[in-house]
Amino acid sequence: MKALIALEDGTIFEGRSFTGSGETSGEIVFNTGMSGYQELLTDPSYKGQIVTMTYPLIGNYGVNPEDMESDRVQVEAFLIKEYNAIPSNFRATGTLADFLKKDNILGVEGIDTRALTRHIRNAGALKGIVSTEDLDPKSLIQKAKNSPGLVGRDLVREVTCAEPYGWKDNQPAPGSNFSTAAPGKYKVVAYDFGLKYNQLRLLAERNCSVQVVPCTATADEILAMKPDGVFLSNGPGDPAGIPGIVDNIRALFGKTPIFGICLGNQLLGLAYGGTTYKLKFGHRGVNQPVKDLLTGKIEITSQNHGFCVDSTTLNPDDIELTHINLNDKSVEGMRHRKYPIFSVQYHPENAPGPHDSLYLFDRFIDMMQP
């Protein structure tokens, strides 16, 4: 089935739907990872975004129940070069097409994804629309222009959990105040801004009992649970568009160790008094080099972000830059000089991506030592 992709700047790409008909809009971004499409599709940080893969052959290894990073597909649509319908992998339990269809997500193949990627690289992330229903380029371009986009939008509310849950047996168990969480040496409250399950898996592996709370939880509610540490997750959209959360985070300073990832890092930046800005086309992939300024070591990281903390707006007396991106020198990690708070812009929980940065979870555990 023919599909058109229209960008707000008037560019049109053509493809074929491999998941049936539909129409959807979002910000179009590219991801350069060569593996890990299932993890990426279920990463809530992609809420509001249409993702194109630079790697052309997708679907090769199917999908399986273990590689879920949330309970559903989160991207708005998935654009690829060639869909491989017959998977080959011992863990595969289904095909990518069925997986997308189940959540009514459009998958489109046959696109010159390299041309699309180059276009985004030069023009920056753009609003776009994908449709099999309306094949009139003019109308689609207008729709793309009218679509909401990401800037200033609070997408966190759309992906955060409705009810608190504990993490037990590698899955969510609804319940509050650690009532359903598997027991552990450290009590960690995880703020769900759109978290990925692997963050919880890694904490649980490190002897943490994990209580997940929605983004609406207040600092008082969290402190009332007497956590050993608070985890700030990743999430979609513009950190500046999320009201209320920053105050709650600031209220936790000095009361408990805090570890932030991605959106968590940006929210900490805002809570420190800094500002964030939108990158031209973001960092999305599993090959981003990051330098740990404390050790000089380089780690290859998994990344998915379109916004970034502006290091010039941080007070160097309070905040120390700990990690930078080697490609564009942007902020990849910070720590507070007085309080036990640290964060990174990338995804040390990987899934997908290299396992080079797992030490950060250990660092969080060390911070929670009595």
Place this chain on the structure above:
Amino acid sequence: MPKRTDIKKILIIGSGPIIISQACEFDYSGTQAVKALKEEGYEVILINSNPATIMTDPEIADRTYIEPITPEMVAKIIERERPDALLPTLGGQTALNTAIKVAELGVLDKYGVELLGANIAVIKKAEGRDSFRDAMRKIGLKVPESAIIHTIEEAKAASEQIGFPIIVRPSFTLGGTGGGIAYNSQELDEFCKAGLDLSMNSEVMLERSLLGWKEYELEVMRDKADNVVIICSIENVDAMGVHTGDSITVAPAQTLTDREYQEMRNAAIAIMREIGVETGGSNVQFAVNPKDGELMIIEMNPRVSRSSALASKATGFPIAKIAAKLAVGYTLDEIPNDITRETMAAFEPTIDYCVVKIPRFTFEKFPEADDFLTTAMKSVGETMAFGRTFKEAFQKGMRSLEIGVSGFGADPKFNLESMDQQDLENGLRKPNSKRFFQVFEALRRGMSVERIYEISFIDPWFLHNFKQIVEMESRIREMGFNGLDHDFLQEVKQFGYSDRQIAFLTGTSEEDVWELREKLAVQPVYKLVDTCAAEFEAYTPYYYSTYEVENEARESTGRKVMILGGGPNRIGQGIEFDYCCVHAAFALKEMGIESIMVNSNPETVSTDYDTSDKLYFEPLTREDVLHIIKTEKPDGVIVQFGGQTPLNLAVPLAKAGVPILGTSPDSIDRAEDRKRFQQFLHKLNLLQPENGTAQTADEALVIATKIGYPVVVRPSYVLGGRAMRIVYNEKDLAAYMNSAIDVSPDRPILIDKFLKDAVEIDVDAISDGENTIIGGIMQHIEEAGIHSGDSACVLPPHSISKEMIETIKSATRAMAAELKVKGLMNIQFAVKANVLYILEVNPRASRTVPFVSKATGVPLAKLATKVMMGKTLPELGLTEEVVVAHYAVKEAVFPFDRFDNVDTLLGPEMKSTGEVMGMDVCLGLAFAKSQLAAGQKIPTEGNVLLSMRHSDKPAIVPVAKKIIALGFNILATRGTAKILAENGVACTSVHKISEGRPHILDKIQDKQIQWIVNTSLGTRTTEDAYTIRRAALNYHLPYTTTIAGAESMVKAIGTMQQESIEAKSVQEYFE
């Protein structure tokens, strides 16, 4: 960390001659490394015995030793040069093994030479099977159940624990020589005997066979700050059991989820750390159980490898260059990525295409060998292709192979429609060089993917992609030519179909399809290979074609010239031609002309992105080349440097209106076309052996009878003497004509009088159309009848009269003038009874151009390029022939030890894979060096076995006398012994095998024979003679198959008894 300043002078060891498992990739890596180190201000000393390499060009390293790569020679060079450090990780297994031996001699300690990249302990830990296994277990990684054995008895005991099938792998050998899969105790016995002998430390590993497991490789780099990155993942299409060099491989890995890929990545990093590779690139091989994902480590190479070359070309990340910089102390974050300029080498390349590598086999050259692929590598070259899908890349790869097919199926060649089903299934089960044609046929017959997987273990993912190609073939047939509309044709091209395939399926011609595509605007676009999937802008114009929307090719203004490369290495067309192409690019750069390289061979220097101004990694077919020409609009195309591949394109390209630079296609045709060539020689009053051209067997018999036997027969338009034979009688000729028909269907068979006992001469010359300068005259050591590529030769000639040399020179000039040669030309002469015959004229670069250039210090290919661009030889300062005050000997290197049951006799069909050069002011020493460099031992004392064919018996007498004078004893077979005795030469008679024991083999096994001289007719005359030669090969005994070869060896031994072999750099020869 900045670069080290405590070291100033670095020695690099090259990999020597091209052999199976060590090809041009180490010229690519060595050249990159030398350049990178010089760029950093280090003084670089190089040793490599292979003159056909770019790395041994005198301007690449500071001091270049074209000397045998032996521990003793390296020790001499170290003593002479006193380098601060030795970098052993860029010259393949040869360099690594040599470095170990040099260290064991105590030379490194004595002169305070530091090993860079990997020290001895690291190399031993990675390469010793026991130590590697222990290391893997220590870090919690699995290795297949195995045992290390040192005797046959140990092997038997171990096999009971491991269970059959068992993989037999000798330690410390090249490319798994001598290994194999043993299915029973008898086979185990055979493999172990051979393996123990080949292993440098008499050590063989027996290992649980993982037959049917999936095979993967990761290319890893580490710097001294312990930063580790993965450059590329590779998945083998052929499952475990086939050597990775013989497997079709794909980058990146296709059927791994991120979880499994990361597990592999973690393992690779842990291995780098545990083995302790300090800096540089390594390669780790994995096996994965397709049923449950169980991961096993197969091996790791603590050095740059063939796969590193592949990974470099597949990703654009220059592994060897970066490895060299890491070796001198830089860290990955300090080295810029040349392609993006704004980012650093500290990252992991990501690719947005699919790359397929396909090995090129050469079983047709060794018909006695079993076409069976195992853990010992047998392919002689490889080709690589890019596509935006696997199907596209695979089909492009198939047509890049240049075996006469235009893709996967849709081609009359290798049509297996009539193959018996049982034979077909046997083929699928038993990996062989034609298996992918069998897979095609199985799918065409409708065999299920499941069934094909069950017997071939080729992963269903690949099979499904193959199936889609087969299904597309039926669709094209159904549609017919008139049904080809824009959208369908675009889809067909996206499947990688060539116009020839489409023409075949629609009963039209390649030109018809081309025209239709022009009309429908179905045209390729070019995409960049940029290391980063377009995330950053790329500055290096490194392209491949595909059928999509956006074209990234940037047409440039100014003068530009396209160079067509040679495609995959094969016997007869190898690194020598790549060397010439690279020189053409260098020459164009010097002239300020843009160079555009087209090639499909990932091992080469020509496909390095910084060799030429633009690089198109594409198949060398008419269609693919014309597309690039259409895009780039070059002022001209150079076809005379890449060997037969581009030469075959000269006429079709010229017909399409493409300007061919240099000698005109018409002149090329005049030299190649039999009839026209005869007229040409006649006009110049030059002689050729009596000859004729036959199109049928009957015609051939008539001609041969007229000329008189023996005759040389061969198909026209071939390289490397493919299917060339000396035929002694009518019966053999009839048999040949019957078998030769498919060699070159629309081209006739050439028949020449065989000039027995003539001396062969090779001449390379350069001409600007007006002036002709002889580049070099080479006298073959072996007599006529042995392919010039297989024959050793001496420059300058050592036993040709002055008058004859003048005759040769004037004949060369006359021919160059008559053909209006612009560029290079090569002539093969024969001298018999003081009469000069012309055997062949090739108005193009020859295999000997690099050898002549190295021997004389004149860069012929570079000068020829400038001539083609309009310069005259006087303008280039070349007005007279160079006279050298030394001898250079070229010796060929053969792959016989790779193929069971193959005779080592030489003949008119070329069989060598590579060459070495020995240079010295003394001819004997030059020859000795060439033998040592070729891996031949030079006997110093003991017994020499002489066994001559009847006609050679008188000629051996003076040689035998010299052998005795050198202090050897002579053993001889009965007939030879009789002649020797009659002529007063003392010798002991030994039994031939058929004469009862103890016979020759017993003597060989008892190490009572140190050198064998055995001549025979050009066919496998007697089983006895064959068995002797194979035994010599298996026991690594020096053996000689011609009288002339024996004479040269005698000269070498004699000189070596008086003088010692010394090292001298090429720069010193020409100071």
